[in-house]
Amino acid sequence: MISFTPFPAQANRASEHTIPNTDVMDLDDDFEAGGSKITLPGETITSSQAYMRGHGTYVENEEVIASVAGTIERVNKLVTVRAISTKYNPEVGDLVVGRITEVQPRRWKVDANSRQDAVLMLSSVNLPGGVQRRKLESDELQMRNFFEDGDLLVAEVQAFFADGAMSLHTRSLKYGKLRNGQLVTIPPLLVRRLKSHFITLPCGVDLILGLNGYIWVSKHVKEHEQEGEEGFDAETIYSNRNDPIDNSTRTAISRVTNIIRVLASHFVPLTDTLLLEAYEWTVENDTDAKGLLTEDVGDALVASITGRL
Amino acid sequence: MDLQRREGRKATEPRKLSVNLEGLARVDGSARFGFGDTSALASVSGPIEVRLAAENPSAATFEVLLRPLSNVPATQSKSLAATIRAALLPSLILSQNPRTLIQLVVQSASPARMKSDDGLVAAMINASTLALLNAGSVPMKGVVCAVAVGRTNSTLLIDPGDDEAAKLGASGCFAFLFGDGVDDARCVWTNWRTSESFDEPELQKAQLLASLAAKSVWLRILRVFEGDATLVEDAMETS
Numbered sequence: 001m002i003s004f005t006p007f008p009a010q011a012n013r014a015s016e017h018t019i020p021n022t023d024v025m026d027l028d029d030d031f032e033a034g035g036s037k038i039t040l041p042g043e044t045i046t047s048s049q050a051y052m053r054g055h056g057t058y059v060e061n062e063e064v065i066a067s068v069a070g071t072i073e074r075v076n077k078l079v080t081v082r083a084i085s086t087k088y089n090p091e092v093g094d095l096v097v098g099r100i101t102e103v104q105p106r107r108w109k110v111d112a113n114s115r116q117d118a119v120l121m122l123s124s125v126n127l128p129g130g131v132q133r134r135k136l137e138s139d140e141l142q143m144r145n146f147f148e149d150g151d152l153l154v155a156e157v158q159a160f161f162a163d164g165a166m167s168l169h170t171r172s173l174k175y176g177k178l179r180n181g182q183l184v185t186i187p188p189l190l191v192r193r194l195k196s197h198f199i200t201l202p203c204g205v206d207l208i209l210g211l212n213g214y215i216w217v218s219k220h221v222k223e224h225e226q227e228g229e230e231g232f233d234a235e236t237i238y239s240n241r242n243d244p245i246d247n248s249t250r251t252a253i254s255r256v257t258n259i260i261r262v263l264a265s266h267f268v269p270l271t272d273t274l275l276l277e278a279y280e281w282t283v284e285n286d287t288d289a290k291g292l293l294t295e296d297v298g299d300a301l302v303a304s305i306t307g308r309l
Numbered sequence: 310m311d312l313q314r315r316e317g318r319k320a321t322e323p324r325k326l327s328v329n330l331e332g333l334a335r336v337d338g339s340a341r342f343g344f345g346d347t348s349a350l351a352s353v354s355g356p357i358e359v360r361l362a363a364e365n366p367s368a369a370t371f372e373v374l375l376r377p378l379s380n381v382p383a384t385q386s387k388s389l390a391a392t393i394r395a396a397l398l399p400s401l402i403l404s405q406n407p408r409t410l411i412q413l414v415v416q417s418a419s420p421a422r423m424k425s426d427d428g429l430v431a432a433m434i435n436a437s438t439l440a441l442l443n444a445g446s447v448p449m450k451g452v453v454c455a456v457a458v459g460r461t462n463s464t465l466l467i468d469p470g471d472d473e474a475a476k477l478g479a480s481g482c483f484a485f486l487f488g489d490g491v492d493d494a495r496c497v498w499t500n501w502r503t504s505e506s507f508d509e510p511e512l513q514k515a516q517l518l519a520s521l522a523a524k525s526v527w528l529r530i531l532r533v534f535e536g537d538a539t540l541v542e543d544a545m546e547t548s
Binding site: 038040041042043044056058065067068069070083084087115116117162163164165 | 337354355356357358359400402406407408409442443445446448449450451452486487488489490493527530531534535
């Protein structure tokens with residue numbers, strides 16, 4: 001039964017992405033939810049012969065029963081219960097932003113806003129001197145030259161361990177250590193799965209939307225200036241020093257950061273178009289980064305951009 | 310049943326229930342539950358990494374730690390923690406997260422009135438259930454709700470208050486597992502004890518009375534989560 005769930009779950013996400021709240025509407029049509037949409041664990045939702053069980057449910061005596069407190073959702077024949085508050089649930093292939101918490105033998109522990117710390121193996125990072133190079137004993141001894149406690153990085157979820165902890169990898173030139181910017185944390189629910197999680201805004205700001213709710217806002221790096229391919233020297237990819245950032249870029253970065261904070265506090269899911277509109281709004285209204293955080297300006301921003309959509 | 314109780318309570322009525330989802334920062338779920346002045350705070354973390362010694366290859370390890378109001382946890386706290394664990398265990402589906410730890414920490418937020426305070430135990434069990442529901446990370450089969458029952462002069466009282474607790478001839482705490490709705494309650498644990506003669510019909514009567522009071526606790530818990538959901542939905546609609 002479990003093996004079926006990933007595919008419909010994807011469909012669920014896709015429908016959420018294009019038209020929000022469709023699934024809730026479906027439910028109102030013809031689903032015997034018994035009045036209230038809130039359910040506590042143990043409540044029978046429906047028969048397991050007519051419906052498939054999704055997350056937050058289990059099957060007993062041919063009945064689909066809720067196993068968490070939350071709202072019942074249904075997409076076609078798949079019934080799920082979405083828990084009221086959830087931490088980030090990683091899936092293979094997800095892009096996450098994380099912070100190194102510990103250096104251990106041949107691995108780093110990474111805080112990725114999940115229940116357990118993620119693991120980044122030494123064998124799943126790009127080592128200086130070539131993409132194809134294998135790890136050596138000397139690399140194990142100088143792991144702190146690559147990532148140190150407190151460093152931020154962007155990575156992809158590669159696999160899971162037996163205990164459910166995720167294993168990350170940074171074996172791509174797009175992934176690796178983060179610099180030239182700042183981190184914003186928002187509820188993971190508000191980051192939708194997008195075609196690309198690397199977004200470049202025309203105001204000279206790059207965004208990395210980690211699916212775990214960590215968002216990295218940084219100075220734009222031009223395509224041809226990106227470290228990598230033939231150059232690929234350790235000095236730059238594992239550097240701890242920021243490039244020079246001019247004042248206008250600094251302002252733009254803090255403006256984008258504060259826009260994200262405002263949107264998150266109003267529970268608005270992030271998309272690149274929404275961010276762009278919000279940025280234009282702040283420029284039009286001549287709002288500085290600091291002023292954005294006042295309540296009335298934030299309300300006005302959210303009202304204007306959500307109204308335009 | 311025409312006994313006068315404080316605050317004009319009926320014999321079948323618990324003290325005022327207070328429920329609060331605390332939102333402690335470093336845990337997955339937390340909640341405070343109180344019967345009148347007797348209250349407890351519980352927090353849940355998990356599934357998290359488990360110590361190698363406690364690792365179970367086929368199911369999650371469920372650990373209950375109990376902190377008394379003052380002093381360090383001693384034998385009594387350990388025994389109470391084991392009790393609470395036993396009461397909650399039937400409601401958890403641990404087989405879905407093998408090799409992990411689910412850690413429940415219960416902090417008593419009011420002093421125990423005597424050697425074993427059934428009201429406090431009931432508050433702890435209810436707070437733990439709420440914290441587990443709030444976390445939403447552990448699959449559950451049902452919701453465990455508990456209430457205390459006492460007997461004075463052959464009258465059974467639900468949730469004896471401070472003034473009544475001293476003169477009880479018999480007392481105990483009953484925990485019920487609510488499965489499919491409010492009418493599907495099953496007693497999962499009790500510690501009914503008496504200093505006088507013990508008889509089975511009375512135990513059954515006490516259990517029946519407790520199950521009715523536990524329903525009001527269950528409904529209260531449901532209402533808390535319904536309120537929570539409408540808040541989130543409101544935010545969704547305004548966005």
